[in-house]
Amino acid sequence: MDQGAKIVLISSIYHSYDHYLAPEITDAMQQTIEAALDAHGAVTVFFRADDIGVLSKNYQHLMALFLKYQTPLCLAVVPAWMTQSRWEAMAEFHGKKETLFCWHMHGYRHMNHEIKGKKQEFGAIRSTRALSSDLSRGHERLTAIMGKNLTPVFTPPWNRCSPETLMLLKEKGFKAVSRSQGSLPLSPPGLRDFPVHVDLHTRKEQRAKEGWQTLLAEFTTGMNDDACGIMIHHMRMNHQAFIFLEYLLALFAGYKQITVVAFNDLL
Numbered sequence: 001m002d003q004g005a006k007i008v009l010i011s012s013i014y015h016s017y018d019h020y021l022a023p024e025i026t027d028a029m030q031q032t033i034e035a036a037l038d039a040h041g042a043v044t045v046f047f048r049a050d051d052i053g054v055l056s057k058n059y060q061h062l063m064a065l066f067l068k069y070q071t072p073l074c075l076a077v078v079p080a081w082m083t084q085s086r087w088e089a090m091a092e093f094h095g096k097k098e099t100l101f102c103w104h105m106h107g108y109r110h111m112n113h114e115i116k117g118k119k120q121e122f123g124a125i126r127s128t129r130a131l132s133s134d135l136s137r138g139h140e141r142l143t144a145i146m147g148k149n150l151t152p153v154f155t156p157p158w159n160r161c162s163p164e165t166l167m168l169l170k171e172k173g174f175k176a177v178s179r180s181q182g183s184l185p186l187s188p189p190g191l192r193d194f195p196v197h198v199d200l201h202t203r204k205e206q207r208a209k210e211g212w213q214t215l216l217a218e219f220t221t222g223m224n225d226d227a228c229g230i231m232i233h234h235m236r237m238n239h240q241a242f243i244f245l246e247y248l249l250a251l252f253a254g255y256k257q258i259t260v261v262a263f264n265d266l267l
């Protein structure tokens, strides 16, 4: 989410149908899966939902879908947004469901600090002390609120962070980082990397046709990697975006050769 953004931007692909996905989309999605299964025999997938911390209709809808399909979901929680009362209000989704939902840390305030170039909360412009302080206080805050529900994985806002941040994560005992596929530098030994390949909701293509083509290409890339990471932004979802997500969950559930995991299964 952009800092202070008021306008919810919905990707063009979710304005391209009303209630039913076009057969060309579902056919292409199935062909993508079949090709990956032909090549590898089995496929591992994970879903990562970002910008978690505030209860909303879309959040409830998202969680209900993953419960309905009993599908694991990694949830990237913004420490500054999460409070004890918000966590208690989400109680139906933790506790007994801890094996389905993998809660982990997403930035500290989800704030951009860079002056030039791409947005980053944990970028090169910040001092070691500031980076270290935000990582520590974020982790302490979430540990105090969420206790054993917290998994030691870090998703940097906007999927990117400085090399220094990677070293600090390792020093502080984080076990893995989740960024965009192809991010450099590679994470240091001892800090695993769980990249995301597929961007379901923050796509920028103007034309839906181009958006679908690129999205399917992302699935192909991901399904040829160790685990295909699929990114969710629930605040950017409309009714059609929920239709496509439910289609994916039902589709994956129908394949014995597709295993949906969460970060704690990969550590």
Ligand SMILES: [Zn+2]
Pocket (backbone or CB within 6 Å): 001, 050, 051, 106, 110, 157, 158
């Ligand atoms: Zn985010």
